[in-house]
Amino acid sequence: MKKLFFGLIFLTATGILTAQKEDSLTSFTIEKVSGLGKEYDWIKPMIGNWKVQQYTWPKAGANPVIISGIIARRQMMGHFVEEVMEAKPGTKTEAFTRRTYLNYNYANQHWEFIVLDTLYPVLMFETSVGEGLKEDKELTIFLPSFVMPPAGWDKSLAGKLGKQRRTIT
Numbered sequence: 001m002k003k004l005f006f007g008l009i010f011l012t013a014t015g016i017l018t019a020q021k022e023d024s025l026t027s028f029t030i031e032k033v034s035g036l037g038k039e040y041d042w043i044k045p046m047i048g049n050w051k052v053q054q055y056t057w058p059k060a061g062a063n064p065v066i067i068s069g070i071i072a073r074r075q076m077m078g079h080f081v082e083e084v085m086e087a088k089p090g091t092k093t094e095a096f097t098r099r100t101y102l103n104y105n106y107a108n109q110h111w112e113f114i115v116l117d118t119l120y121p122v123l124m125f126e127t128s129v130g131e132g133l134k135e136d137k138e139l140t141i142f143l144p145s146f147v148m149p150p151a152g153w154d155k156s157l158a159g160k161l162g163k164q165r166r167t168i169t
Contacts, residue, residue: 036079037104037106039104039111039133040079040104042133042136042139043081043102044076046074046081047074047075047076047081048073048074049071049072049073049074050071050072050073050074051070051071051088052068052070052071052072052085053066053067053068053070054066054067054068054070058154058157067093068091068093069087069088069091069092069093070085070086070087070088070093071085071086071087071088072084072085073085077101079103079104080101080102080103081101081102081103082099082100082101083098083099083100083101083102084097084098084099085097085098085099085100086098094119096117096118096119097117097118098115098116098117098118098119099115099116099117100113100114100115100116101113101114102168109130110127110128110129110130111127111128111133111139111141112125112126112127112128112141113125113126113127113141113166114126119149120149121149122146122147122149124143124146124164125143126141126142126143126164126166127141127142128140128141128142129142137169138167138168138169139167139168139169140165140166140167140168141165141166141168142163142164142165142166143163143164143165143166144163145161145162145163146161146162146163146164147159147160147161147162148160148161148162
């Protein structure tokens, strides 16, 4: 008899929590996701075709590795900025394709950045801390950890755990 009574209490409590969760998601969807908010005013100037220089610091205190000869095409896809980045034809830059998607997630109030790169065959999911924008000029997003692939400027780092901070200005 005690076992049955405990089971009924557990099912009732679970049902109440689920109903509360569904109610909050319904109002969130209607009010927040239906339009692009002020965060998107910041990223609109990113749209178009760009020449890119990539600066990477492989470790603290190191000089940056600068890679030029890169082109990027950015377009809005609904709530996402899609970027396709490639080596510019006729340059010495190693051939690659990088697709990224940037958006502001109203549910957790963070910027999110997804990277798919042929040189780094791991899915990278980066997020901001809080709203992430500094004086409406700079966005910093973080990748807490990933395994370094055997690509890039220092192959001795392959297989080691890396962290990343990306700043978009």
